[in-house]
Amino acid sequence: MISRVLVANRGEIARRVMRACRGLGIGTVAVHSDPDTDAPHVREADVAGRLPGATPAETYLSAGRLLDVARAAGADAVHPGYGFLSENAEFARAVIDAGLTWIGPPPEAIAAMGSKIEAKKLMAAADVPVLPELDPARVTGADLPLLVKASAGGGGRGMRIVRTPDELPGAVAGARREAESAFGDPTVFCEPLLENARHIEVQVVADAHGRVWTLGERECSIQRRHQKIVEEAPSPAVGPELRAALCEAAASAARAIGYTGAGTVEFMLAPDGRFFFLEVNTRLQVEHPVTECVYGVDLVRLQLEIAEGAPLPEAAPEPRGHAIEVRLYAEDPARDWRPGSGPLHTFEVPDVDAEFAVPASHGLRLDSGVEGGGEIGVHYDPMLAKLIAWAPTRRAAARRLAAGLRGARIHGPATNRDLLVRILEEPGFLDGGTDTGYLDRVGLAALAAPLAGEDAVRVSALAAALAGAAADRAAAPVLGGLPPGWRNVRSQPQRRTFEGPSGQVTVDYYLHRGELVSELCPGTSLVSAAPGRVVLEHEGLRETFAVTAAGGAVYVDSRLGPVAFQAVPRFTDPSGRIAPGSLLAPMPGTVLRVETELGAQVAAGQTLVVLEAMKMEHRIAAPSAGTVAELNVAAGRQVESGAVLAVLADTEGTTG
Known part of the structure; x- marks a missing residue:
């Protein structure tokens, strides 16, 4: 029996594993780099060990330091989460050689799938359909278009699309550099590019007694830079016959490598219905919550129990309803997916039914590694959280998830929240048209457009100005009770200038006989104004604006869409x-x-x-x-x- 688990990871997945451990009465040990000293996963663990430094190489990728913390904390097992060392066979062997329980598949299974080139050969021998492997040095024009891929690792790193012969040398060189940096292995290969294909994966769970479960499929086709941003279960493109074939192939793949624990077999599904093996992820997947919701299981708990030697029940559970997950990133899709960093002033998602767990009934689940008041660093993946909606139908799940994202208050670096909402509400998505070319086909310009249109930006700027004036009045020792914009003798209007999403917005306004007058928003009237809340009558409707000032920025949240402003000072320093x-x-x-x-x-x-x-x-x-x-x-x-x-x-x- 496992008594204390060291979680060799950080952020959201570390919190997820710790929650499952607490449910089983198992103690937890966190590890942290110096930037993560005050991270939520560190506070939630029973004990934590420091990994001196900041970069992954000197912290979460340092097997020796991780094992030193495990020994010092009295851990008797290690859970690797995902990413970092989760698919490193040498680390798994080192854990076992140290006398600890490895919560994952056998090192031999990890090693067998560690090279995509060798993995394809093993799968072909097991009668699992595979795409042909192409040697980059022997590619001809007839082989195009193709995909250059890193043999080691995953997560979209070390991948390049090649459509013309002159692109190949640069793509191969770039993929090798990225693969070497991310995985320490520059080996790359090429395979045919399946246009308009779908990325489909099957969740497998296998015990040490020969039983293999296949828990249906997930669709993960909507990707940026070959990294998933929207996942769902089941796939809208998979019917009962195809599902049976996919699950049979996945089970064959698991048995071929002697797999135990939770893992994922990934496939590409061509438009003509043929599917081809991609890889086996010998770990838990980021998108595992959608399977947990639909099948009513706790995959991390199953990992722990299988590591203790427990057998799986004879029959896998039956699916229920539909689940969709989105990955909320600190990045700006409209600026080439530029990642963001810095203070995260506010992070609030309303009406969440469960965190790190399947809701008691259909509802909204949040798995997050961050909290308001924290910091988004530059050394690690910019994912803030995963938000998952589980509902009786696919459209109901999409609607619930879009509403949750719209209502979230996220103040700090730019995020992909608006993009995710637009995807969930886009007619093609709702009709199930989600292949790997989705973003290009629908158009990133349309999908990445802010939820707040030009009119919403103007009225939000007016709300920000009124809230700022209310804050100034509240802080004034004499005039604190007067309304914002009030003047004893009206001469010049009140003026505030903001840097908005599309340039500067200047707000001129005053109160005349109790009425709000603003050329920026003619006809808009003031109901009430406080430093954090402004209510306006706009276009015949009463609208409420939550206003938060933080770090030189002003964030306005409303039904019309979130808007972030930078206050422009009246006087600037020329230097x-x-x-x-x-x-x-x-x-x-x-x-x-x-x-x-x-x-x-x-x-x-x-x-x-x-x-x-x-x-x-x-x-x-x-x-x-x-x-x-x-x-x-x-x-x-x-x-x-x-x-x-x-x-x-x-x-x-x-x-x-």
Whole structure:
């Protein structure tokens, strides 16, 4: 019997594992890097061990340090979560050699699936359908389009699409670099690209007594950069006959490698109904909650019980209803998925029915690794939380999930919340049209558009101004009881200026005989105004605006959509101005490569600098043609957000 588990991970999955342990009466040990010292998963554990440093390599990827903490804390088992060392066969062997229980599949099964190239050979021998493997050195035009893939690891890293012969060398080189950085193995291979295919995966659970469960399929086709953002169970494209075939293939795959514990067999489903093996994820999946909701199981609890030697019941449970999960990221889809970092002032999701667990009946589930008042760092994946809706039907689940996202108050870095809402409400999605080309086909420009339109931005700016004035009045020792905008003698209107989603918004207003007058929102009247809450009559409807000022920003949440503003000061310091033509770092990161030199002539869109941040490469391109007048970076250098990387001058030598 396991008595104390070290969770070799962080954030949301660490909290998820600890919840299952508490339900079984098992003690928990957390580990943390220096940036994670005050993280929720650290506070919730019975005991925590420090992993000195900040980067994954020196902390959560350090097998030796993890085992040192396990010994010091008296842990007798290790759960790896997902990511980091969860699919590292050497770490699994080290845990077992240390006399601890490994909560996962046998190291031999992990090793067998650790190389996608070798995994495909094993699956072909087990009569599981596979796509042909192509040697990058022997690819011809007839093989295109194709996908370059890293042999090790996953999560979309080390993957590139190639459609023309001249793209191949750069794609292979880029995939190798990313694979080496993420997994320590630069091996890549190619396979045919299935256009308009679906990403389908089957949840398997196997015990040490020869019994294998297959808990239906999940659809994970909506992806950005080959990483999933929306998952659901069951798939709208899979009927009973295809489901039986997929589950049979998944069970064959599990048996072929002697699998035990919870794992996932991934397939690509072609438009003609054929499916092909992708890989086996020898761990828990990020999207496991949708299966838990539909099948009424606790997959982490099953992992723990199987590790203790318990057999699975003879029959797997039957499915119930439909579940959809979205991954809420600190990133800006409209800006090439730029990841965000910094303070997370507010994180609130209303009407959540359960956290890290299946709701008692249909409802909304939240699995989150962050809390309001925390910090989003630059060293790890930018996922904030997973929100899951479980309902009797697919459309009901989509509606419930969209409502939960719309009502969430998220103040801090930009997120993909608006994109997720638009996907869940898009007619093609509701009709089940969710292949891997979904974002390109529907159009990212439309899907990433803010929920708040131009009119909503204007009235939200007015609400922000009124709330700010109310806050000033409340703080004034004499005039605290007067309404915002009140003046003894009216001459000039009250004025506040904000930097909004599409540029500056100037709010001029005053109160005339108790009536609100504003050219920005003519006809809008004031019902009440307090520092955190403003009620306006707008276009014949009473609208309530929650206003939060934090860190120089003003966040306005309402039925019309969330809007974030930056307050523009009346007077600015000229010394703080940035020279025209400056290329700024969009996020903190490490300079991987500098692809230009001082004095070079560059074209619009040409890559000048490549940064690595949050496990991904980010290209900084020239916004226009010009000459590199300043170059302030070198490979390997750490840069902060807003740092001037380079300055471009036009062809006459003028910056700008």
